[in-house]
Amino acid sequence: MQQSENERDMTGLQTDRPHPARIYDYWLGGKDNFPPDRAAAEHAIGAAADIPAAARENRAFLRRAVRMCAQAGIRQFVDVGAGLPSPGNVHEAAHVVAPDARVVYVDNDPIVLTHGRALLADNRTTTVLTGDIRELDELFERPELRALVDFDQPVAVLLLAVLHFVGDEEARAAVEHVRSRVAPGSYLLLSHSTHEGSPERAAEVVKTWDNTASGIRLRGRAEVTRYLDGWEIQEPGVDFVPLWRPEGPTEGTTRWMYAGVGRKL
Numbered sequence: 001m002q003q004s005e006n007e008r009d010m011t012g013l014q015t016d017r018p019h020p021a022r023i024y025d026y027w028l029g030g031k032d033n034f035p036p037d038r039a040a041a042e043h044a045i046g047a048a049a050d051i052p053a054a055a056r057e058n059r060a061f062l063r064r065a066v067r068m069c070a071q072a073g074i075r076q077f078v079d080v081g082a083g084l085p086s087p088g089n090v091h092e093a094a095h096v097v098a099p100d101a102r103v104v105y106v107d108n109d110p111i112v113l114t115h116g117r118a119l120l121a122d123n124r125t126t127t128v129l130t131g132d133i134r135e136l137d138e139l140f141e142r143p144e145l146r147a148l149v150d151f152d153q154p155v156a157v158l159l160l161a162v163l164h165f166v167g168d169e170e171a172r173a174a175v176e177h178v179r180s181r182v183a184p185g186s187y188l189l190l191s192h193s194t195h196e197g198s199p200e201r202a203a204e205v206v207k208t209w210d211n212t213a214s215g216i217r218l219r220g221r222a223e224v225t226r227y228l229d230g231w232e233i234q235e236p237g238v239d240f241v242p243l244w245r246p247e248g249p250t251e252g253t254t255r256w257m258y259a260g261v262g263r264k265l
């Protein structure tokens with residue numbers, strides 16, 4: 001066991017410290033996490049028992065919003081900060097509506113590439129790349145991405161539960177780069193952690209990411225809404241994740257994340 005974890009460390013996975021992708025994987029009931037990830041994830045649960053439910057509700061939002069885009073005719077998706085594979089991935093949600101939809105998954109954690117390859121072994125419409133939301137200009141020109149994405153056609157760009165891992169300037173630069181690069185009719189899908197639903201518990205929850213490389217920045221509804229400046233914000237606007245077009249009582253009740261979708265005119 002010790003040897004295999006050392007081997008993994010040689011691939012850059014840094015199993016001796018928590019990583020956001022693996023903390024989130026733990027909340028979603030996944031197995032791709034290590035003791036420091038589990039300790040951090042359990043800290044959050046100790047501070048707010050509904051955090052795993054918030055992660056599941058964020059995944060349900062992903063599926064609703066992707067399906068909406070596919071029904072609107074979108075056939076190409078770029079998911080930045082994609083996370084580890086988990087049931088109901090973007091390509092699975094999109095392919096229910098449009099089996100020919102193409103999906104590029106991007107994450108800056110190498111574990112996502114390692115595990116994503118297995119997921120995609122026989123899927124010619126989908127690929128996984130290592131890349132950073134702070135370098136979208138370089139990422140969007142990469143041949144592997146351009147093999148599946150034509151920026152002259154509408155595209156849906158997903159920045160779900162990832163902008164809170166970068167600073168204010170970096171987050172704004174990322175959304176502005178997307179807006180300037182994509183064709184009219186494209187969509188920007190956002191979700192973002194917030195303190196506004198449970199301000200009294202937020203400070204303790206934030207400590208979950210203290211030992212990660214990025215930390216986390218909780219932001220308010222007004223700030224998240226500004227990320228959609230210049231986009232036609234889709235109904236119901238920026239709201240808590242389970243309130244974004246719920247399809248039934250199963251959408252849940254957590255108040256840890258905002259969701260919003262914009263369409264480029």
Ligand SMILES: C[S@@+](CC[C@H](N)C(=O)[O-])C[C@H]1O[C@@H](n2cnc3c(N)ncnc32)[C@H](O)[C@@H]1O
Pocket residue numbers: 020021022024058059062080081082083084106107108109112131132133134159160161162165166191214
């Ligand atoms: C909480 S997970 C969200 C996964 C998925 N987007 C979802 O909403 O279900 C955040 C992901 O963002 C990735 N991430 C963090 N900082 C990033 C960055 N600067 N560039 C790209 N990905 C990043 C993490 O590795 C992690 O996999």
